Amino acid sequence: MREKRLCIVVTFHTTAEAMATEKVCRERELDGRLITVPRVLTADCGIAWCGPVSTRYGVESALNEKKIEFEEIHELEM
Numbered sequence: 001m002r003e004k005r006l007c008i009v010v011t012f013h014t015t016a017e018a019m020a021t022e023k024v025c026r027e028r029e030l031d032g033r034l035i036t037v038p039r040v041l042t043a044d045c046g047i048a049w050c051g052p053v054s055t056r057y058g059v060e061s062a063l064n065e066k067k068i069e070f071e072e073i074h075e076l077e078m
Contacts (some may be wrong), residue, residue, distance in 0.1 A: 004077040006075060008074065008075055009041065011041060011071040013044040013071060018045055018049060021059075025051070030051060030058050030062070031061070032048060032050055032051025033049070037051065038076060044074050050078065055073070
């Protein structure tokens with residue numbers, strides 16, 4: 001069984017915002033990937049971005065700078 005670790009999960013209103021987040025995070029070399037929204041969360045869009053907790057500031061900063069709207073940033077054990 002895989003060991004769980006604390007991650008951030010960013011939820012979005014639209015798929016376009018999720019895709020834009022993936023692009024920005026790749027450009028800035030921030031670890032993470034797109035995932036389906038975990039069952040414990042709800043979101044307008046079925047796609048979320050997941051990464052290590054250590055990337056939270058960088059991801060949030062990048063999204064605000066690029067004016068990419070997101071619903072919320074959650075911290076979950078995954």
